[in-house]
Amino acid sequence: MxxxxxxxxxxxxxxxxxxxxxxxxxxxxxxxxxxxxxxxxxxxxxxxxxxxxxxxxxxxxxxxxxxxxxxxxxxxxxEQWLSPDPAVQQQVQELIQQNDGPFKAYLDRYKYAERFPEHPAAYYRAQGAAILAQLDARIALHGFLCGEKPGLADMAIFPFVRQFAHVDKEWFYASEYKNLRAWLDQLLESSLFNSVMQK
Known part of the structure; x- marks a missing residue:
C-alpha cells in the first residue's frame, strides 16, 4: 500500500x-x-x-x-533542499517560524480584512510587508533565502508569499520588493510548481 x-x-x-x-x-x-x-x-x-x-x-x-x-x-x-550546515538549518527554522507565525496571521487578516474590522486591510498589508522587506533583503544577497539555489526555506515560504501577492497583484507588482518579486515569479514559473498545481 x-x-x-x-x-x-x-x-x-x-x-x-x-x-x-x-x-x-x-x-x-x-x-x-x-x-x-x-x-x-x-x-x-x-x-x-x-x-x-x-x-x-x-x-x-x-x-x-x-x-x-x-x-x-x-x-x-x-536538489539538496536540506542543508547540512547547522547555521543554515537555524536560519531556515527561524524563517519558517516567522512565516508560519506572524506572517500567516497578517496574511489572513489582509486577505479577509472584513472579518477583522479593528483595522483596514492596508494596515494588515503593511504588517506583512515588513516581513516581505526582510525576505527581499535576503534574496538580494544571494538570489534565494539561504543561498544561491532554492532550499527548504524558499519552498516552504513561497506558497504563502504567492497568496499574499494574489490579494492585490497590482500593489504587489508595483511594490519596492523587486528581488522578492523576481524570486516569486521564478518559483511560480518552475516546472516543479506547475506540476503540483495541475487539476
Whole structure:
C-alpha cells in the first residue's frame, strides 16, 4: 500500500508538502479533497480535519506540512533542499517560524480584512510587508533565502508569499520588493510548481 496524501490544491501548506514529495520522487497517492465535504477516510486518519495529511502504510499519520516535507526529503533529496550546515538549518527554522507565525496571521487578516474590522486591510498589508522587506533583503544577497539555489526555506515560504501577492497583484507588482518579486515569479514559473498545481 502506498502512502496517501490528502491535499487541497490551493492551500499553501498542502502546496509545500506536494513540492517536497514531487521533488523527492517518492511514490504517493494524491487525494484532492473538498474542504466542505471532507472524506471519511481522511477524518478517520486525522480527526482534526485539516490538510495536508499523509497516511502512511505503517505508523501514525503525518499531520504537519513541514513533517511531510522532511519525511519526503529524508528519503531522497536530489536538489539538496536540506542543508547540512547547522547555521543554515537555524536560519531556515527561524524563517519558517516567522512565516508560519506572524506572517500567516497578517496574511489572513489582509486577505479577509472584513472579518477583522479593528483595522483596514492596508494596515494588515503593511504588517506583512515588513516581513516581505526582510525576505527581499535576503534574496538580494544571494538570489534565494539561504543561498544561491532554492532550499527548504524558499519552498516552504513561497506558497504563502504567492497568496499574499494574489490579494492585490497590482500593489504587489508595483511594490519596492523587486528581488522578492523576481524570486516569486521564478518559483511560480518552475516546472516543479506547475506540476503540483495541475487539476
Amino acid at each position: 502506498k502512502p496517501i496524501l490528502f491535499t487541497f490544491r490551493r492551500c499553501p501548506y498542502a502546496i509545500r508538502a506536494r513540492l517536497a514529495i514531487k521533488v523527492s520522487g517518492v511514490d504517493v497517492d494524491m487525494h484532492e479533497v473538498s474542504l466542505r465535504s471532507k472524506p471519511q477516510a481522511m477524518l478517520d486518519c486525522s480527526p482534526k480535519g485539516t490538510v495536508p495529511v499523509l497516511k502512511l502504510p505503517h505508523g501514525a499519520p503525518l499531520e504537519q506540512s513541514l513533517d511531510i516535507m522532511h519525511w519526503a526529503l529524508g528519503q531522497h533529496d536530489p
